[in-house]
Amino acid sequence: MQYLVSVIDDDAGLATPDEQAAIDVFNDRLEAEGHWVFAGGLASPSTATVIDNRGGEAMFTDGPFVESKEHLAGFWVIEAADLDVALKLAAEGSKACNRKVEVRPFL
Amino acid sequence: MSEVDAGEAITQAHHEEWARVVASLTRRFGDLDIAEEAAAEAFAIAVERWPADGVPPSPGAWLTTTANRKAIDRIRRENKRDDKQKEAQLLYDDPPEPVGAIGDERLRLIFTCCHPALAMQTRVALTLRMVAGLTVPEIARAFLVPETTMGRRITRAKEKIKAARIPYRVPSAEDLPARVSGVLAVLFLVFNEGYLATGPDTEPLRPGLTAEAIRLTRLIRALLPQDGEVAGLLALMLLIEARATARVSASGELVTLGEQDRGTWDTALIAEGHRLVRERLAAAAAGVAPGRYQILAAINAVHTSARDVRDTDWSQVVALYDQLVRIDPSPIIALNRAVAVAELDGPQVALAAVDRLEDKLAGYHPYHAARADLLRRLGRSQKSRAANDKAIELAGNTAETAYLTRRRDQLR
Numbered sequence: 001m002q003y004l005v006s007v008i009d010d011d012a013g014l015a016t017p018d019e020q021a022a023i024d025v026f027n028d029r030l031e032a033e034g035h036w037v038f039a040g041g042l043a044s045p046s047t048a049t050v051i052d053n054r055g056g057e058a059m060f061t062d063g064p065f066v067e068s069k070e071h072l073a074g075f076w077v078i079e080a081a082d083l084d085v086a087l088k089l090a091a092e093g094s095k096a097c098n099r100k101v102e103v104r105p106f107l
Numbered sequence: 108m109s110e111v112d113a114g115e116a117i118t119q120a121h122h123e124e125w126a127r128v129v130a131s132l133t134r135r136f137g138d139l140d141i142a143e144e145a146a147a148e149a150f151a152i153a154v155e156r157w158p159a160d161g162v163p164p165s166p167g168a169w170l171t172t173t174a175n176r177k178a179i180d181r182i183r184r185e186n187k188r189d190d191k192q193k194e195a196q197l198l199y200d201d202p203p204e205p206v207g208a209i210g211d212e213r214l215r216l217i218f219t220c221c222h223p224a225l226a227m228q229t230r231v232a233l234t235l236r237m238v239a240g241l242t243v244p245e246i247a248r249a250f251l252v253p254e255t256t257m258g259r260r261i262t263r264a265k266e267k268i269k270a271a272r273i274p275y276r277v278p279s280a281e282d283l284p285a286r287v288s289g290v291l292a293v294l295f296l297v298f299n300e301g302y303l304a305t306g307p308d309t310e311p312l313r314p315g316l317t318a319e320a321i322r323l324t325r326l327i328r329a330l331l332p333q334d335g336e337v338a339g340l341l342a343l344m345l346l347i348e349a350r351a352t353a354r355v356s357a358s359g360e361l362v363t364l365g366e367q368d369r370g371t372w373d374t375a376l377i378a379e380g381h382r383l384v385r386e387r388l389a390a391a392a393a394g395v396a397p398g399r400y401q402i403l404a405a406i407n408a409v410h411t412s413a414r415d416v417r418d419t420d421w422s423q424v425v426a427l428y429d430q431l432v433r434i435d436p437s438p439i440i441a442l443n444r445a446v447a448v449a450e451l452d453g454p455q456v457a458l459a460a461v462d463r464l465e466d467k468l469a470g471y472h473p474y475h476a477a478r479a480d481l482l483r484r485l486g487r488s489q490k491s492r493a494a495n496d497k498a499i500e501l502a503g504n505t506a507e508t509a510y511l512t513r514r515r516d517q518l519r
Contacts, residue, residue: 001272082274083224084282105271 001105002037002079003086005093008100009073015041019098026096030078035089041074073099077106113158120166121150122322125240128170130212132178133275139219140265141178143237149174213238214330215275217323221290222273229264230293236261238326239319249300249316287331291340291400294324298344302351303504311355311506317348335387339401342383346407349376354506361510365416377411384408402431421450438467446477454484472501476511483514 015023030036045064052059064071076093080086086103094101125146132142149170163169220233228250235241235249247257267273278286301316324341331337353367362368387401397405406427413419428444442464449457458481461474468474475498482491495515502508 003271082272083222084274084278086271087224103271107270 001081001086002077003083003090004104004106005076005078005086005090006072006102006104007041007074007076007093007097008070008102010070015097019096022096022098026093029092030076030089035078035080037077037079039074039076042072045071070100113162116162116166117150117153117157120153120170121240124167124170125150126213126216126238126326127167128174129237129240130216131171132174133216133219134212135175136178136182137275139237139268140262141181142174143265145174145178145181146170148177213326214277217290217327218277218286219268219273219275221286221293222268223286223289224271224273225264225267227293227296229260230289231296232257232260233264234293234323235297235319239323241319249313287327287334288336288398290327291324291336294320294327295340295344295400297323298347302347303507311359311361311504312351314351317344317351320344321348335390335395336398336400338383338387339398339404342380342387342404343400343407345376345380345383346404346411349373349380349411359506359509360513361504361506363510364410369414369416372411380404380411381408397430399431399435402427402434406431419450421447425451438464439471439473442468442471442474442477449481449484454481457481458485470501472498472507475501479511479514 027036027039030039048064050061050063050065052061074097078086078089080089083103083105086105090101090103128146128149129139129142132145133139136142152173153166153170157163217234217238220237221230225233232246232250235246236243241249243258243261244254246261247254250257252260277283298317298320301313301318301320303311321341321344324337324344328334328337328341349372350364350367352373353369353371354362356362384401384404387397388405391397391401406424409420409423409427424447425444428440428447431440432444442461445457445460445464448460458478461478461481464474475494479491479494479498482488482494492515495511499508499511499515502511
């Protein structure tokens with residue numbers, strides 16, 4: 001079972017060196033214990049471009065699809081047996097990156 | 108078999124077997140929705156058949172077998188439409204486990220329904236549906252929400268449990284204390300809503316809800332006999348429930364602890380509650396620190412030990428509140444402590460303590476009611492009246508409003 005762990009941030013700051021070090025330790029653990037699928041940090045929402053090609057001609061719009069105080073700053077995709085395992089890992093991840101996270105199952 | 112006997116047998120089976128049937132089907136089919144629907148169908152068939160055919164020798168086994176068959180029918184039906192892979196699951200069509208050997212199944216069910224990833228009100232609704240067997244309309248009425256809203260809430264919860272794979276198991280030893288405390292919070296919430304309904308549109312006391320909460324807590328107690336907080340919560344509920352008939356007057360007005368007719372208290376419930384409190388006191392003496400429910404139960408044991416309110420051992424009550432404040436520094440506990448302090452050190456000391464809580468409790472009607480009472484005892488009628496008015500404005504329960512209104516009118 002795979003889960004998306006989204007990192008929620010409320011300012012555009014990047015991870016501090018301490019946070020980055022803690023994230024590296026956490027990532028190593030995910031790999032060692034077989035939970036690692038993929039992870040990445042994202043550039044700030046202001047760098048986003050929205051594309052809509054439903055009408056036959058692709059429309060490009062500058063900026064994120066939704067303006068909000070909080071935004072997605074990065075994510076992990078983890079492999080976990082069930083939600084209890086995923087929640088425990090996500091709690092560790094939240095501590096490591098020093099931000100709130102959201103856990104959501106893949107279909 | 109007469110119809111009356113069959114009806115009684117069904118009611119009893121519903122109380123005793125519902126959670127077991129739902130739990131064993133959830134275990135087998137890995138799906139709460141299938142388990143719930145099949146259990147409901149099995150009981151509906153019992154209602155039809157038992158009056159005519161007689162009550163089966165083992166109602167639980169009959170219900171489980173019937174529900175199993177219904178669940179398999181549904182899965183086969185759905186498999187014809189889509190999802191062929193479920194068919195594989197059905198190939199091992201083993202007979203259901205014997206009833207009685209699966210006591211723990213209910214515990215799994217309870218922990219799943221009270222999972223911390225679900226919102227509190229969802230946990231309450233799901234527990235009442237899956238474990239207590241209340242119908243969706245019954246739960247909707249209990250919490251004053253439309254049936255469709257309650258139905259959606261329960262459906263969404265079942266979908267989340269399935270999609271997010273909330274596990275169907277008893278938590279590991281390391282997680283157990285925190286998870287048990289989550290379960291107890293759900294049960295206490297159900298009990299409190301029955302004991303002092305929050306809204307103006309219901310009966311002030313709702314014995315159905317308190318009885319259900321006690322029944323579920325007894326079940327948890329049977330499944331986790333070593334857990335002190337489970338024993339504490341059960342004792343607390345019993346000692347509060349014992350005073351239920353004395354708590355509302357014939358005219359529908361709340362009667363405070365000091366004014367209750369203690370002769371109408373339920374002595375059997377009190378004796379059972381006291382036994383549990385003594386059991387926990389022995390554990391505390393052996394060095395096991397009591398949790399909040401055990402301390403609250405002990406406070407209620409002091410009250411229910413006094414045949415007359417004047418015999419109440421207030422120093423003991425205050426000492427127990429001191430102990431409670433150390434593990435739960437909430438302003439509501441501090442308020443209750445101050446009310447006990449009034450009996451020990453007088454209303455002046457208590458009022459000073461209550462006034463210090465204003466910032467945190469300005470929107471909580473018992474804060475204003477307590478102030479009104481202390482101000483009245485100090486002869487400060489005008490201020491007391493104002494505090495009483497504020498309490499009436501904020502209170503929702505009809506018996507409480509009636510009591511506060513009389514109190515205010517006495518101050519004219």
